[in-house]
Amino acid sequence: xxxxxxxxxxxxxxxxxSMLRHLLRSPFYSIxxxxxxxxxxxxxxxxxxxxxxxxxxxGAYLLASFGAxxxxxxxxxSFGIGIANERGRREDVLMRATPLRPGVDLLARLLAAMAFGxxxxxxxxxxxxxxxxxxxxxxxxxxxxxxxxxxxLPLLALGLAIGYLVSVNAVPAVVNLVGLPMFLAxxxxxxxxxxxxxxxxxxxxxxxxxxxxxxxxxxxAHADPPAADLLWLVGYTVVFMAIVLRAYRVExxxxxx
Amino acid sequence: MTPVVxxxxxxxxxGRVVALHDLSISVDAGEAVALLGPNGAGKTTxxxxxxxxxRPSSGTVRLFGRPPTDLHARTRCGVMLQEAGVPELQTxxxxxxxxxxxxxxxxxxxxxxRMAGLEEQAGTRQDRLSGGQLQRLFFAxxxxxxxxxxxxxxxxxGMDVEGRRAFIATIRERLRAGTTVMLTTHYxxxxxxxxxxxxxxxxxxxxxxxSPAEIKSRxxxxxxxxxxxxxxxxxxxxxxxxxxxxxxGPVATMLSARPADxxxxxxxxxxxxxDVDVGGADLEDAFxxxxxxxxxxx
Numbered sequence: 001x002x003x004x005x006x007x008x009x010x011x012x013x014x015x016x017x018s019m020l021r022h023l024l025r026s027p028f029y030s031i032x033x034x035x036x037x038x039x040x041x042x043x044x045x046x047x048x049x050x051x052x053x054x055x056x057x058x059g060a061y062l063l064a065s066f067g068a069x070x071x072x073x074x075x076x077x078s079f080g081i082g083i084a085n086e087r088g089r090r091e092d093v094l095m096r097a098t099p100l101r102p103g104v105d106l107l108a109r110l111l112a113a114m115a116f117g118x119x120x121x122x123x124x125x126x127x128x129x130x131x132x133x134x135x136x137x138x139x140x141x142x143x144x145x146x147x148x149x150x151x152x153l154p155l156l157a158l159g160l161a162i163g164y165l166v167s168v169n170a171v172p173a174v175v176n177l178v179g180l181p182m183f184l185a186x187x188x189x190x191x192x193x194x195x196x197x198x199x200x201x202x203x204x205x206x207x208x209x210x211x212x213x214x215x216x217x218x219x220x221a222h223a224d225p226p227a228a229d230l231l232w233l234v235g236y237t238v239v240f241m242a243i244v245l246r247a248y249r250v251e252x253x254x255x256x257x
Numbered sequence: 258m259t260p261v262v263x264x265x266x267x268x269x270x271x272g273r274v275v276a277l278h279d280l281s282i283s284v285d286a287g288e289a290v291a292l293l294g295p296n297g298a299g300k301t302t303x304x305x306x307x308x309x310x311x312r313p314s315s316g317t318v319r320l321f322g323r324p325p326t327d328l329h330a331r332t333r334c335g336v337m338l339q340e341a342g343v344p345e346l347q348t349x350x351x352x353x354x355x356x357x358x359x360x361x362x363x364x365x366x367x368x369x370x371r372m373a374g375l376e377e378q379a380g381t382r383q384d385r386l387s388g389g390q391l392q393r394l395f396f397a398x399x400x401x402x403x404x405x406x407x408x409x410x411x412x413x414x415g416m417d418v419e420g421r422r423a424f425i426a427t428i429r430e431r432l433r434a435g436t437t438v439m440l441t442t443h444y445x446x447x448x449x450x451x452x453x454x455x456x457x458x459x460x461x462x463x464x465x466x467x468s469p470a471e472i473k474s475r476x477x478x479x480x481x482x483x484x485x486x487x488x489x490x491x492x493x494x495x496x497x498x499x500x501x502x503x504x505x506g507p508v509a510t511m512l513s514a515r516p517a518d519x520x521x522x523x524x525x526x527x528x529x530x531x532d533v534d535v536g537g538a539d540l541e542d543a544f545x546x547x548x549x550x551x552x553x554x555x
Binding site for chain 2 (some may be wrong): 018
């Protein structure tokens with residue numbers, strides 16, 4: 001008995017497209033990740049045009065900040081709300097009864113979130129260019145994009161942890177309660193230097209601050225050496241993934257044992 | 258020949274609750290089996306074990322001779338589950354096409370939508386479907402991989418009478434085409450129409466396994482229906498040889514191996530008997546008799 005299985009690539013492609021459709025059709029994602037950074041730009045970016053922050057043009061600095069906000073948000077929402085939804089609506093039960101290969105679902109979610117995050121950064125960059133004349137050198141911009149996408153791994157892990165721990169009804173509130181203060185306190189919306197002292201002291205311990213440091217460094221602003229930030233980010237990823245693993249095991253024994 | 262599904266001395270506990278006790282069922286290719294039982298009998302647990310969604314506490318489960326979690330085995334199955342969800346914010350066609358990529362042999366989307374009676378809803382988003390339409394979407398998803406066996410867990414829940422009739426006709430067509438069917442239901446009519454074999458479980462224990470005719474013949478008695486002019490107190494039958502007593506207003510139905518004794522007693526006690534009907538037991542009666550308690554709902 002050696003029937004073949006369905007080929008992997010079309011399965012992954014279809015799953016990714018399905019996730020992307022979901023992201024595009026739910027206003028939650030589009031407003032928070034695509035539109036809000038543009039609003040930030042209008043209210044916080046434009047007034048600071050031709051200033052300098054962190055030793056670079058304020059436009060470039062804020063492009064990095066808001067880009068980090070956008071991608072971090074996509075990860076937190078897509079994995080936090082997405083996974084909680086999948087569990088709450090029992091999509092996972094039906095998927096498990098099909099020959100969908102394990103891991104395809106998560107991989108597709110990752111690819112879709114990356115694509116959506118990339119789109120958000122492109123839209124923001126174009127908007128900043130058109131309205132504020134912000135132009136990054138192509139190489140710098142590419143480094144920024146790669147760091148924003150790869151550096152978001154701990155936020156993906158944090159999203160997953162929330163997705164596995166929180167019920168479908170509570171998850172939008174929890175994601176925002178965790179995300180918004182963290183984004184604000186890391187200087188992703190209003191530059192850190194303009195925030196209260198105590199927040200400036202807390203910020204270096206936040207994953208989103210370390211993540212944003214990578215982005216600020218990419219556009220040439222003063223930041224810690226990227227190696228230090230990477231170490232922090234890896235540490236956060238490990239901690240969050242440990243929580244994910246635990247929550248996943250609990251879920252497994254409750255639902256599938 | 259390897260059985261399609263084989264449960265071998267399977268026991269399943271949830272904590273201290275025993276959901277299935279030492280259950281052995283083997284289903285061969287081409288069989289249409291109805292797993293029957295009152296709510297909480299363990300039907301859904303049995304299906305979950307067959308599909309590898311849950312693990313047995315002891316005993317073994319095989320699907321096409323393989324562990325039920327094996328993707329090769331799952332490739333040959335179509336599944337309709339209770340309380341399962343499909344991806345949000347997508348149309349019927351998008352979801353069907355997505356699931357099609359999970360299977361090596363897929364049926365054309367159009368023919369599956371026609372089979373499920375969803376051609377007009379192809380462009381409708383899943384969240385705008387009625388309960389019955391959603392059930393038919395699950396059926397379409399079960400069929401898209403051209404399955405050798407269909408697992409249907411309470412498939413007609415949420416369907417109206419017309420929808421249920423159409424659905425049963427569709428399943429019968431699949432049966433003629435040689436598809437093996439494993440169905441759970443508490444609609445005995447459905448089991449009678451679809452199954453050539455009925456497995457009755459109650460409290461996780463197998464109580465009967467045979468053809469619908471055999472199950473019916475297990476009930477030696479007759480079905481007695483009495484209509485009174487006024488309401489009737491169940492206590493009236495307390496000392497009569499009846500089982501499965503059901504009283505609703507002025508009508509009492511029951512099973513009895515000695516209907517004449519029952520009638521003698523009732524006619525002596527009540528002067529207002531309007532109508533009497535004594536007939537052979539059907540599958541539903543057999544079910545009530547076998548599980549010794551009335552059907553939980555419907």
